[in-house]
Amino acid sequence: MITLIDYKAGNLTSVRKAFSYLGQESVVTDDPGMVRDAQALVLPGVGHFSTTERLASSGVRDAVCEAIGRGIPFLGICVGMQWQFAGSTEAPGTQGLALFEGACERFHTTLKVPHVGWNQIRRTSQGAKSRLLEGVADDSFVYFTHSYRAPVVEGVSTVTTYGEIFASSVERENVFGVQFHPEKSGDTGLRILKNFCDYAAKRSTR
Amino acid sequence: MSTGITKRIIACLDVTKGRVVKGVQFVDLIDAGDPAELAHLHATSGADEIVLLDITATSDARPILIDVVRRTARQLFVPFTVGGGVRSLDDASALFDAGADKISINSAAIKNPDIITQIAERFGSQAVIIAIDAKRKVWDAPGTATGAAVSTEGTITAEVYLAGGRIATGRDAVAWAREAESRGGGEILLTSMDCDGTRNGFDCPLTAAVAKAVNIPVIASGGAGSGDHFVEVFKAGCADAALAASIFHFGIHDVRQLKAQLQSEGIPVRLPC
Numbered sequence: 001m002i003t004l005i006d007y008k009a010g011n012l013t014s015v016r017k018a019f020s021y022l023g024q025e026s027v028v029t030d031d032p033g034m035v036r037d038a039q040a041l042v043l044p045g046v047g048h049f050s051t052t053e054r055l056a057s058s059g060v061r062d063a064v065c066e067a068i069g070r071g072i073p074f075l076g077i078c079v080g081m082q083w084q085f086a087g088s089t090e091a092p093g094t095q096g097l098a099l100f101e102g103a104c105e106r107f108h109t110t111l112k113v114p115h116v117g118w119n120q121i122r123r124t125s126q127g128a129k130s131r132l133l134e135g136v137a138d139d140s141f142v143y144f145t146h147s148y149r150a151p152v153v154e155g156v157s158t159v160t161t162y163g164e165i166f167a168s169s170v171e172r173e174n175v176f177g178v179q180f181h182p183e184k185s186g187d188t189g190l191r192i193l194k195n196f197c198d199y200a201a202k203r204s205t206r
Numbered sequence: 207m208s209t210g211i212t213k214r215i216i217a218c219l220d221v222t223k224g225r226v227v228k229g230v231q232f233v234d235l236i237d238a239g240d241p242a243e244l245a246h247l248h249a250t251s252g253a254d255e256i257v258l259l260d261i262t263a264t265s266d267a268r269p270i271l272i273d274v275v276r277r278t279a280r281q282l283f284v285p286f287t288v289g290g291g292v293r294s295l296d297d298a299s300a301l302f303d304a305g306a307d308k309i310s311i312n313s314a315a316i317k318n319p320d321i322i323t324q325i326a327e328r329f330g331s332q333a334v335i336i337a338i339d340a341k342r343k344v345w346d347a348p349g350t351a352t353g354a355a356v357s358t359e360g361t362i363t364a365e366v367y368l369a370g371g372r373i374a375t376g377r378d379a380v381a382w383a384r385e386a387e388s389r390g391g392g393e394i395l396l397t398s399m400d401c402d403g404t405r406n407g408f409d410c411p412l413t414a415a416v417a418k419a420v421n422i423p424v425i426a427s428g429g430a431g432s433g434d435h436f437v438e439v440f441k442a443g444c445a446d447a448a449l450a451a452s453i454f455h456f457g458i459h460d461v462r463q464l465k466a467q468l469q470s471e472g473i474p475v476r477l478p479c
Binding site: 011013014017018021046047048111112113114115116117118119120141143144145146160161162181183184185186187189190 | 210211212213214249254279280281283284285302303304305307329330331332333392393421422423446447476479
């Protein structure tokens, strides 16, 4: 069972639909107790970084930290991945989880922002053994829509270029993050979500 | 340096009464098939996104057919936009619940621009597409997409229409696109009413005028008839994406073949797909 964290920002239907297509049961909650007891956690997200403030005030943030500490698989999508960094200049007062170093910043580019559309992911040396990307070819296309991007630091598994090089996915132990939307990225995205489900299933039967 | 981002090819399903239809310049509708089947077909044949527009919801003053949206979304794993008859935040919420990733608003945004901000604040700007149906006010060469339809000041003048092209607003398309962006719109879907259904090519000068006026993606629509038209609208029209309906529905064009042509012209596309 995958627990999808609802923080009243954006739309969870597409992510649920993708898990359902993969034959994976999921449940949506904003209850810290359910988050704490989850077998696997997904934080989908679109919109403003400041919306993650609700996760702190509701107690979900502490529950997520506790679950991660116990080794529960955790996947952050889009703002959900950005939240795994220290913060974002989009909402300077809002603290991220700081599981990865550095803060997200607005794109430094003369190109149009937001970065909307299909772009390619390329593994870093650390991404070579990524469990999330198993079976996904380098330079595969995935769908992005965002204005802020995460820095390329320790733990980054793929990078993407849009005027500059930024982190398009991260991975460390049981924590995974993708800046793009796997639920909207065709077969490549479904494969990534399936890899997460498989990892979560293996862990829960251990 | 390559930007990395690709130009998007969007397949559009114009739907009325639950069936996909195709008209010429917004009238004379003919049946083109089932929305769920066609959406899936387009996605597997390489379309980067699917747009479903309920083209008579506004003129019939009824809500969008939610069950059609739900059925179409079920097995669709590329971005899916739904529009036509979205009048409120509640309408938009119902579409997102049914599986839409983005909603497209047209008439309601003109009548009540605050709705753009409301939906953007709740679901994010990326989920709000402002659809603009525009008709040139001046044509030096009527009926052609490349005619220099410019005002005496040298700027392109096109008027915004509502309700599937039935009501003129007196609003300037470029100015409205700018305002829509400032209110939180995430993309502009610009349909040239002059070119729509003609298969004579997109309105490249108008598309370029809008694309240069805003900093959000502009989707060109209306007039696609050949691969060359897509090349033109991505180059001269500065479009970020191009949308078409009939050329895909009736199998005149294979999306992969179209993308191969674009790639050979130096336009970045998602290929293989």
